[in-house]
Amino acid sequence: MADSAGSIVTARASFPGGDTSLNMIDIARKDGDVLVQLVESCLFMRGEAITEKDIADTMGIPVVAIHEALHVLAKRYDSYAGAIRVREIDEGLWLMDLREDVSEHVETFYIEDMPYTRSEVMTLAFIAFAQPVPRQVLSLYRGSNAGSHARKLVEAGFIKEETLAHDDPRVKDLVERYKHDVAERLSNASQRPDTNDGGTKHKKPRDSWLERPEYTCYATTNRFCGYFNLPRDLESMKKELENWKEIYGLFR
Numbered sequence: 001m002a003d004s005a006g007s008i009v010t011a012r013a014s015f016p017g018g019d020t021s022l023n024m025i026d027i028a029r030k031d032g033d034v035l036v037q038l039v040e041s042c043l044f045m046r047g048e049a050i051t052e053k054d055i056a057d058t059m060g061i062p063v064v065a066i067h068e069a070l071h072v073l074a075k076r077y078d079s080y081a082g083a084i085r086v087r088e089i090d091e092g093l094w095l096m097d098l099r100e101d102v103s104e105h106v107e108t109f110y111i112e113d114m115p116y117t118r119s120e121v122m123t124l125a126f127i128a129f130a131q132p133v134p135r136q137v138l139s140l141y142r143g144s145n146a147g148s149h150a151r152k153l154v155e156a157g158f159i160k161e162e163t164l165a166h167d168d169p170r171v172k173d174l175v176e177r178y179k180h181d182v183a184e185r186l187s188n189a190s191q192r193p194d195t196n197d198g199g200t201k202h203k204k205p206r207d208s209w210l211e212r213p214e215y216t217c218y219a220t221t222n223r224f225c226g227y228f229n230l231p232r233d234l235e236s237m238k239k240e241l242e243n244w245k246e247i248y249g250l251f252r
Helices: 002-014 024-030 032-046 052-059 063-080 118-130 135-142 146-156 169-190 222-227 234-241 245-251
Strands: 084-090 093-098 159-165 214-220
Touching: 024 032, 032 052, 032 063, 032 093, 052 063, 063 084, 093 222, 118 135, 118 146, 118 214, 118 234, 135 146, 135 169, 135 214, 146 159, 146 214, 169 214
Parallel strands: none
Antiparallel strands: 084 093, 159 214
């Protein structure tokens, strides 16, 4: 939401004449064309997908008016037939980006700082594909640093924590897989000789968290969907992620 507010402030200063004393939001309530320009400014400054509600709440204008302005804006870009397009990538979620037939030729001009390591990105990919993911399950599959990865991703707004009952069907399959993989690892470990006494070391699993009434789980947010241009519907998202070979490789 803060990003949206910043976009509005910048948009006011960028209008012809640069008269920031004008209350552009008040004008937009009366002038549909000004509203379309403000909405366009929001999309441009945001740089990622944004919901109609976010724009409406920030500007204090009904969602229905924002919805209509976005459709007008999208038609303008379509009629212009330029490289940039405005589109609704999911219900109420809009994005300004390059057309696919253009973007593939100019990717080398796109420069972005890389604040995330490959390991952090793969942790995010695992959460997106397998969500909702209990904390302990994440640590098993993504290693001891997964907790710090998750905290960073929560702060960035890409994932969120949610509490689910231990018998929630959304986590059942993943927890069962976890139990199987833990048992297999323990079985393999028990077959290795203990170098201290020459005998066989038998370890007992420490899975008391499985008996808790609730699990703390990670799941993706709407910001994640908008940033990576993915559908917000969970099943649709997972189907699309299956085509990403690196992510699919996590489960081999």
